[in-house]
Amino acid sequence: MDRIGILGAGNLLLxxxxxxxxxxxxxxxxxxxxxxxxxxxxxxxxxxxxxxMEEVKSLYIFDCVNSxxxxxxxxxxxxxxxxxxxxxxxxxxxxxxxMEVLDLCRxxxxxxxxxxxxxxxxxxxxxxxxxxxxxxxxVDKAIDMxxxxxxxxxxxxxxxxxxSGA
Amino acid sequence: MAQRIVVDPITRIEGHxxxxxxxxxxxxTKAWSSGQMWRGIEVILKGRDxxxxxxxxxxxxxxxxxxxAIASVRAVExxxxxxxxxxxxxxxxxxxALHTLHDHIVHFYVLSALDWVDVVSALKADxxxxxxxxxxxxxWPNNSYDRFKQVQQKVQAIVDSGxxxxxxxxxxxxxxxxxPPEANLMAVSHYLEALDFQRKADQAIAIISGKNPHxxxxxxxxxxxxxxxxxxxxxxxxxxxxxxxxxxxxxxxxQKVYLPDVIAIGALYSDWxxxxxxxTNYLAVPDMPLDTRGTEFDLxxxxxxxxxxxxxxxxxxxxxxxxEKNVKECIARAWYDGNWTKHPYEEETVxxxxxFQDDGKYSWIKAPRFMGEPMQVGPLAQVLTGYAQGHKLCxxxxxxxxxxxxxxxxxxxxxxxxxxxxxxxxxxxxRAAILADLALKHWQLxxxxxxxxxxxxxxxxxxxxxxxxxxxxxxxxxxxxSHWIVIEDGKIKNYQCVVPSTWNAGPRDDGGxxxxxxxxxxxxxxxxxERPLEVLRTVHSFDPxxxxxxxxxxxxxxEISSVQAMKLG
Numbered sequence: 043m044d045r046i047g048i049l050g051a052g053n054l055l056l057x058x059x060x061x062x063x064x065x066x067x068x069x070x071x072x073x074x075x076x077x078x079x080x081x082x083x084x085x086x087x088x089x090x091x092x093x094x095m096e097e098v099k100s101l102y103i104f105d106c107v108n109s110x111x112x113x114x115x116x117x118x119x120x121x122x123x124x125x126x127x128x129x130x131x132x133x134x135x136x137x138x139x140x141m142e143v144l145d146l147c148r149x150x151x152x153x154x155x156x157x158x159x160x161x162x163x164x165x166x167x168x169x170x171x172x173x174x175x176x177x178x179x180x181v182d183k184a185i186d187m188x189x190x191x192x193x194x195x196x197x198x199x200x201x202x203x204x205x206s207g208a
Numbered sequence: 209m210a211q212r213i214v215v216d217p218i219t220r221i222e223g224h225x226x227x228x229x230x231x232x233x234x235x236x237t238k239a240w241s242s243g244q245m246w247r248g249i250e251v252i253l254k255g256r257d258x259x260x261x262x263x264x265x266x267x268x269x270x271x272x273x274x275x276x277a278i279a280s281v282r283a284v285e286x287x288x289x290x291x292x293x294x295x296x297x298x299x300x301x302x303x304x305a306l307h308t309l310h311d312h313i314v315h316f317y318v319l320s321a322l323d324w325v326d327v328v329s330a331l332k333a334d335x336x337x338x339x340x341x342x343x344x345x346x347x348w349p350n351n352s353y354d355r356f357k358q359v360q361q362k363v364q365a366i367v368d369s370g371x372x373x374x375x376x377x378x379x380x381x382x383x384x385x386x387x388p389p390e391a392n393l394m395a396v397s398h399y400l401e402a403l404d405f406q407r408k409a410d411q412a413i414a415i416i417s418g419k420n421p422h423x424x425x426x427x428x429x430x431x432x433x434x435x436x437x438x439x440x441x442x443x444x445x446x447x448x449x450x451x452x453x454x455x456x457x458x459x460x461x462x463q464k465v466y467l468p469d470v471i472a473i474g475a476l477y478s479d480w481x482x483x484x485x486x487x488t489n490y491l492a493v494p495d496m497p498l499d500t501r502g503t504e505f506d507l508x509x510x511x512x513x514x515x516x517x518x519x520x521x522x523x524x525x526x527x528x529x530x531x532e533k534n535v536k537e538c539i540a541r542a543w544y545d546g547n548w549t550k551h552p553y554e555e556e557t558v559x560x561x562x563x564f565q566d567d568g569k570y571s572w573i574k575a576p577r578f579m580g581e582p583m584q585v586g587p588l589a590q591v592l593t594g595y596a597q598g599h600k601l602c603x604x605x606x607x608x609x610x611x612x613x614x615x616x617x618x619x620x621x622x623x624x625x626x627x628x629x630x631x632x633x634x635x636x637x638x639r640a641a642i643l644a645d646l647a648l649k650h651w652q653l654x655x656x657x658x659x660x661x662x663x664x665x666x667x668x669x670x671x672x673x674x675x676x677x678x679x680x681x682x683x684x685x686x687x688x689x690s691h692w693i694v695i696e697d698g699k700i701k702n703y704q705c706v707v708p709s710t711w712n713a714g715p716r717d718d719g720g721x722x723x724x725x726x727x728x729x730x731x732x733x734x735x736x737x738e739r740p741l742e743v744l745r746t747v748h749s750f751d752p753x754x755x756x757x758x759x760x761x762x763x764x765x766x767e768i769s770s771v772q773a774m775k776l777g
Contacts, residue, residue, distance in 0.1 A: 087421065089314060089403075089406075090410070090421065092407075093407055122371075146403070149362055149363075149366060149400060150403065151362070
């Protein structure tokens with residue numbers, strides 16, 4: 043079976059910036075992860091995430107992305123959509139964000155064929171360990187979106203029975 | 209809709225550096241270096257158990273992940289007057305060396321090579337000439353016709369697609385880009401390979417330290433990496449041999465690719481050897497200790513004043529008073545309460561933010577001084593202090609590099625050329641070569657010591673009543689790092705970290721003396737203020753462990769361009 047990667051990106055110390063990491067924590071807490079699926083809290087590791095990206099066929103990323111939509115809005119983007127946007131903001135080749143690391147992997151001929159980025163619009167990116175009230179409910183929605191995308195690939199994640207409140 | 213999205217990497221980097229530069233007549237006339245983020249770790253540590261400090265301090269950074277762990281345990285051990293077992297010393301040394309190799313490779317290829325290498329120009333390269341050029345530099349097996357052809361095709365495909373990815377918005381075609389197409393193609397090929405070798409170094413650290421980034425095997429008194437040659441769950445012979453193999457592969461890359469590349473770039477940009485010297489007082493501390501107390505070292509350190517190698521004064525041990533007595537920090541121009549210059553044992557960390565004031569306070573970074581002087585730290589400082597002492601490995605690689613640069617540049621280039629922007633890159637590549645050799649040496653020392661039946665890794669610390677103070681230094685990838693601790697009744701009373709980027713990126717002091725970044729930018733040419741590539745070159749050559757936002761300001765004071773140079777950590 044093809045190897046699938048699920049990656050949460052973001053800075054856990056900056057409130058909604060940590061959205062991707064919160065999604066990963068919720069996911070592993072509530073679901074059994076099949077053997078061919080690798081889940082990673084990527085934090086702010088940047089270039090160090092390249093090996094993970096290069097070892098999967100499909101990659102799903104949870105992240106926080108600024109837009110003019112209301113805080114907490116969930117969207118799913120292809121890599122092309124995000125890349126074309128970052129072209130306008132990247133002022134130098136040294137801004138190696140996630141998309142740039144992915145492009146570097148592509149240049150090496152090792153990028154995953156299919157990349158989807160599930161994003162939430164932040165309300166607050168000042169110092170803080172918990173999500174803002176506007177963004178907190180988006181975690182479950184983002185996970186639902188991931189589950190649907192995985193289902194399209196024929197991968198079903200089972201919910202753990204023993205999760206409290208489940 | 210996608211057009212409105214901003215993936216904002218600024219929020220996820222460890223710290224922010226703002227450089228303001230005034231340009232007049234095509235040259236920089238004034239510069240300010242400002243840290244835009246406050247590090248509160250020292251405050252968090254007060255009242256805690258000194259044995260836990262390393263776990264907190266290593267979270268200062270997500271890139272220099274091992275260094276604050278090492279400096280912290282050394283500081284506590286110094287305060288307690290402890291020795292650690294030989295195995296623990298060697299294991300720490302392996303981590304120190306491997307982390308350096310990872311870091312230097314990433315810094316050069318991923319974070320600064322594109323200041324000098326024009327990716328798009330690689331498309332014009334003649335493949336046969338590229339092979340010839342590469343073969344003249346080393347016998348790296350991947351310097352082949354097929355490999356270069358393949359890389360050129362990949363670059364072509366990326367350029368055709370209009371999606372330049374990591375190369376987007378580079379300064380292609382900038383008048384300051386001078387490498388011939390063949391050198392550019394060779395460098396791009398190596399850039400793509402570098403990722404594999406930084407990873408091998410990382411992998412080796414993870415095998416020794418349980419996890420990377422942020423190692424888990426340090427402790428005050430030694431390491432927690434249990435050694436048992438026959439046990440699968442400890443550091444055993446199989447794992448040690450895996451570490452050796454990875455280290456040897458990385459060493460090969462450094463000797464045959466990284467060092468030759470930097471030599472070639474230094475030679476082909478020899479006009480740059482006159483720019484970027486700035487502060488030529490150098491400070492480096494000895495590292496890779498060979499004994500349990502830290503009185504003998506494989507890496508040399510010391511001070512050099514005013515660029516005069518004859519002024520070398522070495523540091524001799526982990527408790528050398530020449531280091532301990534002479535480090536002070538000044539907050540005259542930094543956002544802290546007061547206007548003092550104090551020794552780290554006596555410092556306070558009380559924030560007092562104003563705003564950016566050209567003639568007042570303008571940075572979160574304090575200004576460290578050694579005997580009252582600003583000091584440049586980093587690989588170049590270490591290599592020069594070693595060279596000045598006749599250190600064998602420093603001499604071997606410096607002489608080799610200068611000889612090669614001279615032969616490619618067809619002009620005699622001597623050690624004085626190292627006081628420059630490319631000199632800092634050369635210093636870093638030379639230091640990588642030295643540490644690759646030393647990593648393998650210390651691997652052997654460790655294995656030989658285990659072979660003698662010594663499995664000790666830990667001496668338990670004892671905290672007496674009353675007050676103790678101590679300092680721990682470590683020559684980190686970006687330069688001299690020191691941690692300073694005051695312990696009272698077994699708890700932390702005061703803690704200060706004086707980090708490499710503080711030495712280099714710090715602001716002016718109470719006497720108005722500029723820090724190394726600031727001084728190094730003066731007189732730098734700027735061909736196109738809208739695209740201030742030259743500023744990036746000089747600031748990047750220090751390997752800033754901070755995100756770098758460069759603002760260009762004309763003498764009239766209007767901002768003409770805002771450039772962001774982002775580095776991971």
